[in-house]
Amino acid sequence: MTIIEAARTAATGILTATADAATAAYRDAVRTYSREKLRSVAMVGADGTDTMFVDVLVEDAIIGAATAAGANILSEERGFVDVGSAITLVVDPVDGSANAAAGIPLACFSAAVVVDGEFTEAMTSWLHTDERWWASRTASEYRTSGCTSLDRAAVSMLRPHERNRDAWWRVASAATRIRILSCSTLESVFVATGASDAFVDAGSDTHRLMDIAAAVVLVEASGGAVIDAYDRPVEFDADLTKRWSGIVASTPDLAEELRAAIAG
Amino acid sequence: MTIIEAARTAATGILTATADAATAAYRDAVRTYSREKLRSVAMVGADGTDTMFVDVLVEDAIIGAATAAGANILSEERGFVDVGSAITLVVDPVDGSANAAAGIPLACFSAAVVVDGEFTEAMTSWLHTDERWWASRTASEYRTSGCTSLDRAAVSMLRPHERNRDAWWRVASAATRIRILSCSTLESVFVATGASDAFVDAGSDTHRLMDIAAAVVLVEASGGAVIDAYDRPVEFDADLTKRWSGIVASTPDLAEELRAAIAG
Numbered sequence: 001m002t003i004i005e006a007a008r009t010a011a012t013g014i015l016t017a018t019a020d021a022a023t024a025a026y027r028d029a030v031r032t033y034s035r036e037k038l039r040s041v042a043m044v045g046a047d048g049t050d051t052m053f054v055d056v057l058v059e060d061a062i063i064g065a066a067t068a069a070g071a072n073i074l075s076e077e078r079g080f081v082d083v084g085s086a087i088t089l090v091v092d093p094v095d096g097s098a099n100a101a102a103g104i105p106l107a108c109f110s111a112a113v114v115v116d117g118e119f120t121e122a123m124t125s126w127l128h129t130d131e132r133w134w135a136s137r138t139a140s141e142y143r144t145s146g147c148t149s150l151d152r153a154a155v156s157m158l159r160p161h162e163r164n165r166d167a168w169w170r171v172a173s174a175a176t177r178i179r180i181l182s183c184s185t186l187e188s189v190f191v192a193t194g195a196s197d198a199f200v201d202a203g204s205d206t207h208r209l210m211d212i213a214a215a216v217v218l219v220e221a222s223g224g225a226v227i228d229a230y231d232r233p234v235e236f237d238a239d240l241t242k243r244w245s246g247i248v249a250s251t252p253d254l255a256e257e258l259r260a261a262i263a264g
Numbered sequence: 265m266t267i268i269e270a271a272r273t274a275a276t277g278i279l280t281a282t283a284d285a286a287t288a289a290y291r292d293a294v295r296t297y298s299r300e301k302l303r304s305v306a307m308v309g310a311d312g313t314d315t316m317f318v319d320v321l322v323e324d325a326i327i328g329a330a331t332a333a334g335a336n337i338l339s340e341e342r343g344f345v346d347v348g349s350a351i352t353l354v355v356d357p358v359d360g361s362a363n364a365a366a367g368i369p370l371a372c373f374s375a376a377v378v379v380d381g382e383f384t385e386a387m388t389s390w391l392h393t394d395e396r397w398w399a400s401r402t403a404s405e406y407r408t409s410g411c412t413s414l415d416r417a418a419v420s421m422l423r424p425h426e427r428n429r430d431a432w433w434r435v436a437s438a439a440t441r442i443r444i445l446s447c448s449t450l451e452s453v454f455v456a457t458g459a460s461d462a463f464v465d466a467g468s469d470t471h472r473l474m475d476i477a478a479a480v481v482l483v484e485a486s487g488g489a490v491i492d493a494y495d496r497p498v499e500f501d502a503d504l505t506k507r508w509s510g511i512v513a514s515t516p517d518l519a520e521e522l523r524a525a526i527a528g
Contacts, residue, residue: 173424
């Protein structure tokens with residue numbers, strides 16, 4: 001067994017232990033603190049955005065679990081915590097933290113494993129129900145819907161901004177259904193399982209790597225595609241200032257049609 | 265005890281029995297049938313819209329439970345089933361049936377009780393988790409957020425259409441957050457509990473009575489307001505062709521500001 005093979009074998013256990021820690025910390029947080037406290041800004045994260053108190057609580061638990069298990073961790077608030085491991089977890093401790101802090105039960109722990117520079121497996125866990133979705137690059141129990149055309153697609157989107165108003169509207173008016181769940185990793189899971197046909201940031205460059213890293217594994221292993229609206233590779237990068245406009249789609253054809261609709 | 269008092273006492277038990285029947289039928293349906301079958305059009309409902317197979321399965325179970333318990337029922341597919349009772353249930357068997365049929369776990373059973381022409385109590389039940397929210401006109405354990413201003417409000421919306429594009433955009437750009445969960449009764453529950461500040465149909469006249477009937481009780485008893493964008497009363501009416509553009513808000517002030525934003 002090479003070092004890389006050994007790392008891959010260890011990673012699934014580390015993912016599970018980290019998800020367990022995230023769920024326990026999240027549930028303790030919503031039981032213990034008020035909504036005002038949970039959504040208060042606790043710090044400015046390593047990614048340059050405000051970090052809510054609920055994020056800090058869950059992330060601290062995750063970092064403890066991951067590093068104890070021997071993995072490096074790249075996370076939005078603390079940045080890159082390097083313990084010299086062959087395994088790195090790219091983590092969103094609470095994706096949908098605005099939902100979580102308000103009491104909308106749509107928030108997930110999500111992590112992708114990086115070995116030797118490549119995403120190898122990923123897990124997203126719905127914190128409210130503890131339902132979990134896992135896949136590796138080569139094995140998924142899910143299949144996307146197979147939808148190839150935007151005019152037959154149900155599409156999840158990030159909310160519109162003034163800067164991408166026209167692109168947003170082009171996608172929204174072409175699709176058969178639109179949803180905005182404000183939880184990128186859960187919306188990506190629904191593409192992997194075939195419940196939804198696509199999830200897009202329609203060119204607003206809001207996505208950080210941890211918003212779409214798990215989708216690269218979960219959706220692509222299930223028959224779909226993950227690309228960027230502006231053709232940047234969606235790959236491991238420790239620079240947390242980078243942004244993407246992720247397109248997560250049930251097929252490569254639908255991903256390309258969405259890219260064209262965003263470009264206008 | 266008058267007949268009306270007796271009817272009010274009986275209604276809570278009928279609501280619970282009907283919710284139990286809905287949950288059991290929904291879970292049996294998603295276990296038994298494919299997504300294609302669940303979302304296939306089974307009939308044209310009494311409300312004039314296509315009815316999915318999943319709706320028919322759950323509605324049949326609900327009608328059985330409600331009429332066995334001695335209540336009339338007004339429901340989207342079968343219309344008004346009158347057994348001569350003093351109690352009428354206005355029911356949405358599966359609100360968010362497109363979600364349910366696709367595998368997006370955001371769908372609810374929702375019912376409002378009508379006695380002597382007035383809504384007296386209501387229950388919404390999240391079919392995926394069986395979490396239930398109940399209130400009467402005079403008693404609620406929930407409180408809305410108390411938000412009074414659109415520029416500080418997190419707003420759930422129906423998806424935009426060409427016919428209400430400008431009104432939709434006015435609301436979406438003024439609010440701090442936008443969500444589209446495609447499940448009106450759950451989005452209304454979140455206003456009652458203070459998780460969200462408002463839920464609106466921005467003037468597209470898509471809402472049927474059963475989409476917002478439970479909100480009239482749950483949200484108003486929790487401190488909020490339910491109005492129509494075009495000033496039509498939101499009240500019991502057995503005519504299922506009627507439509508509203510419901511505004512469900514944490515306060516009367518916020519409801520009025522949303523109405524003004526939709527009017528433009």
